[in-house]
Amino acid sequence: MKFNTKTIHGGQHEIDPAYGSVMPPIYQTSTYSQTTPGGHKGHQYARSSNPTRSALEGSLAALEGGNNALAFGSGLAAIDTVLKLLKAGDEVVSTNDLYGGTYRLFTQIFEKFGVKFHFVGMQSAEKVASYINENTKLIWVETPTNPMLNIIDIKGIAKVAKANKVLLGVDNTFATPYLQQPLDLGADIVMHSATKYLGGHSDVIMGALIVKDQELADRLYFIRNSSGAVPGPQDCFLVLRGIKTLHLRVQRHCENGRAVAEFLRSHPKIDKVYWPGFEDHPNHDIARSQMKDFGGMMSFTTVEDSYEGAVKVVEKLKIFTLAESLGGVESLAGHPASMTHGSIPKEEREKNGIKESLIRLSVGIEDEEDLIADLKQALD
Ligand code: P1T
Numbered sequence: 347m348k349f350n351t352k353t354i355h356g357g358q359h360e361i362d363p364a365y366g367s368v369m370p371p372i373y374q375t376s377t378y379s380q381t382t383p384g385g386h387k388g389h390q391y392a393r394s395s396n397p398t399r400s401a402l403e404g405s406l407a408a409l410e411g412g413n414n415a416l417a418f419g420s421g422l423a424a425i426d427t428v429l430k431l432l433k434a435g436d437e438v439v440s441t442n443d444l445y446g447g448t449y450r451l452f453t454q455i456f457e458k459f460g461v462k463f464h465f466v467g468m469q470s471a472e473k474v475a476s477y478i479n480e481n482t483k484l485i486w487v488e489t490p491t492n493p494m495l496n497i498i499d500i501k502g503i504a505k506v507a508k509a510n511k512v513l514l515g516v517d518n519t520f521a522t523p524y525l526q527q528p529l530d531l532g533a534d535i536v537m538h539s540a541t542k543y544l545g546g547h548s549d550v551i552m553g554a555l556i557v558k559d560q561e562l563a564d565r566l567y568f569i570r571n572s573s574g575a576v577p578g579p580q581d582c583f584l585v586l587r588g589i590k591t592l593h594l595r596v597q598r599h600c601e602n603g604r605a606v607a608e609f610l611r612s613h614p615k616i617d618k619v620y621w622p623g624f625e626d627h628p629n630h631d632i633a634r635s636q637m638k639d640f641g642g643m644m645s646f647t648t649v650e651d652s653y654e655g656a657v658k659v660v661e662k663l664k665i666f667t668l669a670e671s672l673g674g675v676e677s678l679a680g681h682p683a684s685m686t687h688g689s690i691p692k693e694e695r696e697k698n699g700i701k702e703s704l705i706r707l708s709v710g711i712e713d714e715e716d717l718i719a720d721l722k723q724a725l726d
Pocket of ligand 1: 420421422423445447448488492517519520538539540541551552553670671672686
């Protein structure tokens with residue numbers, strides 16, 4: 347089955363046995379009756395499993411080329427579960443430029459439990475390798491990175507991970523499985539904030555992990571069942587519905603992304619535009635080799651290069667909504683330093699290029715002329 351067909355049919359084996367409904371029903375139940383202890387029809391208690399969730403997980407596994415998928419109550423709950431594979435004394439080599447909430451989870455929750463993190467610019471696999479020692483258990487990659495749109499060579503890092511018997515987890519939120527499939531490039535775990543492109547309509551908070559290895563899936567399942575960060579069936583239904591148009595939406599995000607990035611770059615009030623589709627983006631060749639297209643996420647600074655200047659622009663936008671999050675059908679603008687990355691200390695943020703003047707765009711699927719006109723009037 348090819349990708350576009352998979353978004354609609356992937357992992358969907360069972361038509362509703364009761365009435366033949368084409369979409370899986372929303373099983374809004376916390377528990378399932380048993381005829382005798384253990385005498386159930388495959389589901390006992392909804393923290394452990396739910397048929398609507400299983401339908402979504404089938405779809406997620408198919409899209410990422412995995413054998414198992416697990417859905418969570420949020421993207422951070424999914425990452426939290428990966429980190430719970432570790433124990434005190436273990437070390438993690440993590441991308442330095444990453445979602446502020448992930449950085450906060452690592453530094454303010456897991457460091458307390460004795461896990462050590464190295465935040466590293468992952469532009470070369472050799473550099474990543476130099477941080478590995480006998481305590482290293484996980485390499486955590488976010489690519490494209492949030493919000494600087496750096497691209498990390500998944501295949502290159504996977505070689506380092508394999509050689510050192512270290513797990514490689516990739517946050518594939520910005521790319522989506524339509525653009526990039528990390529398991530095929532050698533990753534062990536793919537993670538999504540399904541809140542974003544997978545859901546696609548800014549109406550759900552959800553996370554996901556997808557893996558190939560059964561033993562790893564069992565360990566993650568055990569942690570999720572023990573810690574309990576599961577999504578509800580209504581949200582699973584919504585994300586499954588969202589996925590059915592993932593390919594169409596992401597194609598349009600990419601087309602509009604290119605048009606907006608090129609417009610911004612040509613505007614006299616713009617200083618830098620960070621978008622991996624530009625041929626002179628420092629990681630453009632890696633992006634071209636591991637991604638199908640370049641996506642609708644980008645960041646930029648204006649020549650004014652000030653907090654006040656950035657605020658003026660985002661306040662003037664009319665079609666782009668000033669809001670946290672990304673990946674929905676509607677275009678959003680954000681100010682990373684004060685919003686999504688506010689939980690990273692200023693010094694750390696600025697080392698990675700997240701200036702007070704930086705604006706991030708999630709380019710939606712509206713008409714590109716309207717998006718460009720909106721940016722133009724705000725900049726003018
Ligand atoms: O919000 P949640 O579903 O828990 O996902 C967290 C998360 C994980 N990874 C990446 C790359 C993310 O971008 C996010 C969430 N990001 C935003 C809310 C944002 O506006 O960047």
